[in-house]
Amino acid sequence: HVTRGWIGVEIQPLLRSMAGKKGALVSTVWKDSPAAKAGIQPGDFITRYEGHTVPDCHAAEDLPVFNALVLGTAPDTEVTLEGQRDGKPMTWKLTTVNRDATQAKESELREWGITTRDFTRMSALEMYRENEDGVIVDTVRTGGPSSASKPPLRGGDVIVSADGKSVHSRADLDAITAAFVKDIDEPEPMLVEFERDGLEYATVVKVGPAKDPVKPKLAEKAWMGIATQVLTDDLATAYGIPGKKGVRVTGMSPDSPAKKAGLEEGDILLKLDGRVINARRPEDSEVFPELILAYPVDATVELSGMRDGEEKTWSVALAPRPIDDSELREYDDDLFEFTVRQVSTRQREKAKERFGEDLVGVSVLKVEPSGWAALGGLAADDIILTIDGERTEEIEPLKQKLQSFRETKPRSVVFQIRRGPRTHFLEIEPQW
Template sequence: MRSFLALLLALPLSAADDARRPEVDRAIARLSPTIVRIEVISEDGSEGRMLRQHAVGSGAIIDAEGRVITNYHVAGRGATFLCRLADREELPATLVGADAMTDVAVIQLDLSRRRAKTPLPVAEFADSDRARAGDTVLSMGCPAGLTQSVTLGIIANDAMVMTRFVGAMNLDGESVGELVRWFGHDAVIFGGNSGGPLVDTQGRIVGINEIGVGSLGGAIPANTAKAVAAELIAHGRVARGWLGLEVQPLLRSFSARDVRGVLVRSVFRDSPGAIAGLRQGDVLTAVAGQAVHADCDEQMSTYHRLVADLRAGREIKVDFTREGTALTATLVPAERPANIAREAELASWGLTVRDQTRLSALRAKRPNQDGVVVDSLRPGGPAAEAKPALLEGDLILSVAGRPVKDIATLRAVSRDLQKAKTEPEAVLVAFVRGTAEMISVVRVGPEVDATIAPRAARPWAGFASQVLTAELAKALGLKGKAGIRVTQVVTGSVAEQASMKVGDLWFKLDGKVIAARRPEDAEVFGALIREYPVGAEVELEGQRDGQPLKLTLKLAERPAPAAELPTLKEPRFGFSAREQGFDDKAARQGEGDLRGLLISKVERSGWADLAGLRGGDLLLSINGRPVPDLNALRTGLEALAKEKPRHVVLQVRRSISGAFLEFEPDWNALEAAK
């Protein structure tokens, strides 16, 4: 045996690889047809808005109905999904359910759009309890959004946990490590592999890849992932037991007393544990007849899984010791509440907000779950501009004298306040900050496009110039001369009509010296022109190509600058557009008469941003509707809101190129955020 082992270790690596090549090939052939690349637009609340970002993950088809298993951190916050199958066909998908505590999610392929008529390939789960350190495994998926890839390795740890020294993995307030003991492995995974399967040599899913810790990958064991997926498919969520206790491993000092169990570090008010009389410092020794023990972090997940599997409402016994005395208590587990609720956007407030959960209300020392928690604020938005301004963490309790129980109530109150209103409504808001009870006035309602105050007509000569500095004058043989040099003649302007040319030099205006000699004198000529009314005729004296020159101009009205042009803000898609100004059209001379609107701003992580719209783009049409002016854009956007098309296509001009940009808005979320 020893000589055989020595011979095996002496073999070149390539020979060992060749020996297992057939089983690797079989595993790939069996599992790869089920691999799915998932493109997702996810949403996260920040800066008072639901910001959207594009991400890519992996998954595997797990049943003939087209359900795909992946990670919560891939799909749990998804608004839209596009899945690319192994045969290169692309299908949209919807979220079936997602579980943050195990980082498992299930999405449903839209098979009505599938071209192929053959049955879907379906992955098989292995019994992950049989997996051991040293087993050969393959990581399969679509890293970095690329097509399928496979890496090879072994299971390095069949019960990997994140200790306090590494840190916890939290998803939406839930600690994944409470329940999951990962398979640590060295089958390399990259960004985009998340949600893809860890595969055994028989081509079965032994885990779902999730994390990387140093050079190790971490996969959720198949038995855990399969059980959670079944719950999500059946109920859309996973219900778990809760005792209202926070526990930790026993302290080292307990080992000297030969104590076994887990240490209660806190008991939530009004929880099952509190009702049963458990206290901080008690040592639990058995739960529902099963002994519990942990003297290190690695052992804690066993206790957490035991409690999670308890059925809410079914009475159990808990054995514990208190100051050395053995005791038993009867508990009725409750359903485990979420740590925090999902945030939602209130555009008319400039806020993202959350409902209170039972746990978040307890931590905030609130008597109940009533109220809405401010999650983030939009800078310059109504809530941020209130006096005093609302802040993150504030708890809104009433608006205009009406109690606010939750987000649904706040939305209803906001809608009532905004009925038939075209401008924001000032409302009194009562909220709690820490232990202080405060009030403020917030102007809630639709954003009003900034109107440009009427401006006095200003004269304009239709050309741009530079100062004839002393250095330039000397170089041109005009030592001692002051004035300006023409650098641009605007197409269609009075200067062009008067036959002015680039390079013309002007020394006098109506016989008055243009006293511009230094770079800082750039406004001298403009100041002289502004002394005249629009329509006045002026005479310029100078030279062209060394010859004296005189021109007469009839001053026109100065075109409105970009900052004074009418602008429309589109908050749903996250962009602002304005009319084209004279300068914009002049800059596009030679491109034909392009009628459209200039994009003046694109909100970060909005739908337009995700589609690739940029500031400076010329918007020509939306879903085939031309938008030559703001009225056309407003009408087109109103039509889209009624039609709610699946795809929105923007036709734009960018520099000398054209482009078609596409996005798939989540209309339900857009309507709810009003």
């Protein structure tokens, strides 16, 4: 288990008007934190940390040096900070505490149709909580018990009581739920109390034995590979076909059925298999996609429409829809504190179109602020290509490589990433 120091301060780059100022500008001091107890205030300047000079922070790229100094300090260590306030030198002495994760891990509660998180010190502070009691609702499954309650639960709600019992943590909620469903076969109503935007609410959730939700397999739906906009009355008139209904092609995926059939951006589609595409209002944007989804994946459809004022027809052999982003495998690394997902079909297509090459690697979904990955410069939407020279084209090799560092404890780890059209090397330096 890796422990990291925390003092309850957040810093930002110096403002342009702060000519001659040194170090880092304190932007936030968290309530009841070591920094708050030591008297540090927003607007102070920190120039030294335990004898180390804090570089002048003129840009966001300069901030990780200070954050790394704090995180690399063991909890329960007395440290001295030096700086300025109103032009006068200041010294602060404080004792570091253990840094919790910004957010606790998300976990599913299938009996309720929700995912939840416990509070951490940071998430409690950010939600203005006096303590870490309660359970945060993270997501609510559409059509599940919690979404059907009145009022329905929603993301960001805090469950504080269930079945007449106080809920201090996810462990409490699990125990209450297990006892409730123990001797029932079908869902039964449970009184639930929760907080939302500082107000207290009550609702009734029909909680029953966990059942696996049926997920539609999107890959088994038909796919044409185009994006469209509705042919409104104004557009139809402007294109010289007043009164016509249909859609206009605004984009298409490389190697898609539409591309292979000869469709182009700007084509106007009026009929599908001889039937008028009944779309003429902006809110009809889903009409054409839903018509395509209704076909078998191996169907061939006939489109008729216009190109540059001339009538055109196209025969399109549909294909199975690529895997949806929600079905892609993810991995959350709690040591380096970032989450990755397999590169999606959409990302591959975009890279192929923009850069003319296949995209390999795994995509960064999120990076926890002040974690080791963030301090090393990793950011959301980066594509990780290699770690210490080893290719990471799939989730499993990346996971194994990161897990191996728990044993080897290297002083630094080098990530090769793609960020837009460029590739970069990042050096991440964990403190073991």
